[in-house]
Amino acid sequence: MTAAPSQNPQPVTPLWPTPVPFEQELCGLVLDTAPRLFAVVHVSDEGTEVADGWVVAWGIADGEKSACIVSVAGQTQMALTSPECAVHLFAGRPGITARLVWLAAPGAAALDGAEAA
Secondary structure: OOOOOOOOOOOOOOOOOOOOOHHHHHHHHHHHHOOEEEEEEEEEOOOOOOOEEEEEEEEEEEOOOEEEEEEOOOOOEEEEOOHHHHHHHHOOOOOEEEEEEEOOOOOOOOOOOOOOO
């Protein structure tokens, strides 16, 4: 018995995914697990023509469970249970509001050419 010729002359493409290069996997891992960067700012005279604002601390948040901050002057460094705790720590001055400002989540990652040995 002879098999009939295929009605589809196109070669069959495998259904399994093409392997992702290891470097691309590493960059994806970094993007998926990257902490978020935020600033604690003070705002005075909010809602007026003379409103002003300045950064008082920078922070890094690891999901919703922890954050570390350092004041702009570098004199204060703390590990906190959440970024919102930083707002409470820098609040309390009359006429000044403390707020969080989040930097955008990273959208790309690249390996450094100078790899550590």
